[in-house]
Amino acid sequence: MNRKSNIDIPPKVVLLIxxxxxxxxxxxxxxxxxxxxxxxxxFSAVVVPMEEGINSIGTFVADRYKNLEEISTLRDENQxxxxxVAELQLEVKNIESDQRELKELRKLYKLDQTxxxxxxxxARVISTDSSNxxxxxxxxxxxxxxxxxxxxxxxxxxxVGIVYNVGKNYSNVRSIIDDTxxxxxxxxxxxxxxxxxxxxxxxxxxFITVSHISKDAKVNEGDVLVTSNVSxxxxxxxxxxxxxxxxxxxxxxxxxxxxxxxxxxxHLQEVLVVTTTKDDGNE
Amino acid sequence: MKRLIIVTILILISYLLEVxxxxxxxxxxxxxxxxxxxxxxxxxxxxxxxxMLIGFFSGLILDGFSGEIIGYYALIFLVIGYLNxxxxxxxxxxxxxxxxxxxxxxxxxxxxxxxFFSFMFRNKLDIEFYTMHVMIPETVYTFFIAIFLYNFYYxxxxxxxxxxxxxxx
Numbered sequence: 001m002n003r004k005s006n007i008d009i010p011p012k013v014v015l016l017i018x019x020x021x022x023x024x025x026x027x028x029x030x031x032x033x034x035x036x037x038x039x040x041x042x043f044s045a046v047v048v049p050m051e052e053g054i055n056s057i058g059t060f061v062a063d064r065y066k067n068l069e070e071i072s073t074l075r076d077e078n079q080x081x082x083x084x085v086a087e088l089q090l091e092v093k094n095i096e097s098d099q100r101e102l103k104e105l106r107k108l109y110k111l112d113q114t115x116x117x118x119x120x121x122x123a124r125v126i127s128t129d130s131s132n133x134x135x136x137x138x139x140x141x142x143x144x145x146x147x148x149x150x151x152x153x154x155x156x157x158x159x160v161g162i163v164y165n166v167g168k169n170y171s172n173v174r175s176i177i178d179d180t181x182x183x184x185x186x187x188x189x190x191x192x193x194x195x196x197x198x199x200x201x202x203x204x205x206x207f208i209t210v211s212h213i214s215k216d217a218k219v220n221e222g223d224v225l226v227t228s229n230v231s232x233x234x235x236x237x238x239x240x241x242x243x244x245x246x247x248x249x250x251x252x253x254x255x256x257x258x259x260x261x262x263x264x265x266x267h268l269q270e271v272l273v274v275t276t277t278k279d280d281g282n283e
Numbered sequence: 284m285k286r287l288i289i290v291t292i293l294i295l296i297s298y299l300l301e302v303x304x305x306x307x308x309x310x311x312x313x314x315x316x317x318x319x320x321x322x323x324x325x326x327x328x329x330x331x332x333x334x335m336l337i338g339f340f341s342g343l344i345l346d347g348f349s350g351e352i353i354g355y356y357a358l359i360f361l362v363i364g365y366l367n368x369x370x371x372x373x374x375x376x377x378x379x380x381x382x383x384x385x386x387x388x389x390x391x392x393x394x395x396x397x398x399f400f401s402f403m404f405r406n407k408l409d410i411e412f413y414t415m416h417v418m419i420p421e422t423v424y425t426f427f428i429a430i431f432l433y434n435f436y437y438x439x440x441x442x443x444x445x446x447x448x449x450x451x452x
Contacts, residue, residue, distance in 0.1 A: 011331045015365050018339050022361060025346075025354030043348050047299070054303040062307055127302035130345050132313050132417050133397050138302075138348075165350030172350035179402070200402075201412050204312075266312070 044142070044168040051126040052140060059269070118235065120154070120272040121145055126170070135178040135198065136161075139271060142169045146275055150233050155271040158262030159183070159227060159238045163273065171273075176240065177203045177265055184231035185210065185240055188224040192217035196225065196240055196259055203265075207258040210243060215253055221246060225259055235278055286443050290325070293439070294341050297321045298348070313417070315424040316390055317432070318345060322364045323389050324429075324436040327382045331368025338364025359396055363389050379433060386429040387422060394418040 123139040141147050143166050153160040153173050161175035176183055181198035194213040202209055213219065221244050229236035239262050246257040301317040318341045326334025342357035349356075367385050374381060398413055407413075 011335065011365065011368070014332065015335060015361070018335065018361050019358060022339070022342075022354040022358035025357065026352055029353040046295075047348065050295075050299055051303050054299060058304065058307045128306040128314070129349065130298070130301045130314070130318070131316075131397065132421050133394075133401060136349065179407070180405075200417070201407070201409060204416055 041168070043170060048126065048140065048167075048170045051138070052124075055124070055126045118274045118276045120274050121147065123147075123153075123171075123271055123273055125268050125271060133179070133200065135175045135181075135200075135203075135265070136164075137173055137175065137268070138170050139173055139273070140170060141273060142167045142171050144169055147171045147273055148277065150277055152227075152233075152235055152238065152274045152277075153271050154238060154263075154274060155268060156263050157239060159234070159240050160263050160265075160268065160271050162233060173271075175265060175268075177208050177261065183234055183240065184228040185225045186228040186230075187217070187219050187243075188226045188239075190218055190223075192219060193228055193230065194225070202258065206260060207244075208241075208261060209256065210259050211249075211254065211256040213246070213255040213257070215248065215255060217255065219243065219246065219255075231278070233278055235274060235276065285446060289439065289443060290337060293321060293436075294318075294337065294344060297341070298344050302348075310424055311420055313420045313424055315428045316393065316421060317425075317428065318342075318360070319363070319390055319393055319425060320386055320429045320432045321436070322360050323367050323386045324382060324433050325440070326364045326367035327370050327374050327385060328437065328440050329368070330371040331365045334364030334368040335361055336364070338362075355400075359393060363393060379430070382433050383426065383429055386433070387426050390422040390425045391418060394421060 121141055123141040123145075125137050126140045127138045129136045139153075147163060147166050149163055149166055151163045153162065153175075159176055161173045161178070161181065163171045164174050165172040174181055176196065176198055178198045179200040183196045184193065185196045186193050192214055194210050194217075196208060196210050199207075199209045210225065223243050225240045225243055227234040227236055227238045227240060241259040241261040241263075243257050243259055246255050248255050297317045297320075301314060305314045305317065322334060322338040322341055325337050338360035339357050342355075342360035343353070345356040345360075346353040367389060370381060370385060394417065398410070398418070402413065403410075
C-alpha cells in the first residue's frame with residue numbers, strides 16, 4: 001500500500017483493472033459454480049480454527065450469562081417439574097408398551113426406513129452468513145469427515161438445509177429458510193406434493209411459504225409437511241414443519257400456505273449431516 | 284510493509300467479528316456490517332487508492348468464504364472504497380461527523396445494491412418491507428458500531444503514519 005509513493009499508477013486505472021477482474025471472477029465462478037481452491041485452503045488453515053476458538057468462547061460467555069439469569073426461574077420450575085415427573089412416570093409406562101407395539105408394527109410393514117436409519121455425522125455451527133440477506137452458515141465438518149455437496153442437514157428431528165460447498169474441514173450449508181431455497185415436499189398424511197420456499201419476508205414472523213399444492217388436495221391446517229420422495233436432492237420423509245393459512249391462488253388451480261419449521265433456526269448450534277445422499281439411495 | 288500487515292490483520296478480524304462474534308450480539312436478528320466500516324474508514328483517512336484496495340480484498344474474502352459467486356462483494360466494496368476516497372481531503376484531525384455520515388450512506392447504498400441484484404431480480408418487489416426490516420436496522424446498528432470502530436481505526440492509522448514518517452526521513 002505504500003507502493004503508492006514509489007510507483008504512481010492513477011487510481012482510475014487501478015479501479016478499471018480491479019473491476020474488470022471482479023467481473024471476470026463473477027462470470028467464471030457462476031459458470032463453473034465451484035469455488036477457487038485457494039479460498040478453501042486458506043479458510044481451512046486460518047479461518048476455521050479461529051472461528052472454532054471464538055465460537056467456544058462465545059458459547060461459554062453466553063452460557064454463563066444465561067446461568068445467572070436462569071437461577072431464580074429454575075427454582076420455581078424445579079418445584080413444578082418434580083410434580084410433573086411423578087405424573088409423567090405413569091405416562092411413560094403406557095407409552096413404553098405403545099412403543100413396543102409400534103416397533104413390531106414397523107417391522108411388520110417394513111416401515112423402518114424413516115430417517116432414523118440414515119447415517120449421520122454431528123457438526124457444530126461455527127459461523128453465520130455475513131450479510132442480513134441470506135440464511136447460510138458454516139459447519140466444522142468437511143471433506144475430511146466424509147461430507148459431500150448435496151448432503152441433507154437435520155436438527156431437532158427436522159430438516160435444516162443442504163450442503164452446497166465443501167472445504168477440507170468445513171462446509172457451507174444453505175438453510176431451508178434462505179430466500180433462495182426451495183424444497184420439494186409432500187403432506188405426510190395424503191402424500192400430496194408441494195414446494196416449500198424460504199422467504200426472508202415471512203421468516204420474520206417465523207414462517208416460510210409453501211406453494212403448488214393441488215386444489216383438490218384434502219389438507220388441513222396443522223398437517224405435517226415432509227420432504228417428498230420425488231425430490232432430487234432431499235431424502236424423503238424428513239419433517240419440515242406444520243402448515244397453516246392455506247389459501248387458493250389467483251389461478252384457481254393451486255393452493256399455497258405458510259409453514260412453521262420444526263427447527264429453531266435462531267438457536268442453531270449443533271446439527272446432524274446425513275451422509276446418505278439421494279443418489280446412494282437409488283443405487 | 285507494516286501497514287500491509289496491520290491492514291491484513293484488520294480485514295481478517297473484521298471478517299471474524301462479522302460472521303462469528305456478532306452472531307451472539309444480534310439486535311432484532313440483525314448483524315452490523317463491520318467490513319463496510321473498515322473499508323469506509325480507511326478510504327476517508329487514506330484516499331481512494333487504499334480504500335479501493337482494502338475494499339477489493341475485503342470483498343474477496345467475503346466472496347471466497349461464502350462458497351458462492353466470487354467477485355460480487357469484491358466489486359461492491361471496491362467501488363465503495365474508491366468513491367469514499369474522494370472525501371479524504373475534507374477530513375481533518377479527529378472530526379467524526381463526515382466519516383460517520385459516509386458510513387451511513389455507504390451502508391444504505393450497499394444494501395440497496397444487494398437488494399437490487401439478489402431480490403428484485405427474483406421478483407421480490409416489496410421494497411418497503413426490505414427497507415424497514417433489513418436495510419434501515421442494519422444501517423443504524425452499523426452506524427453505532429462505527430462510532431467506536433472509526434476512533435479505533437483512526438488511532439491505528441495515526442500510529443502507522445507516525446512510524447512511516449519517521450522511517451522516510
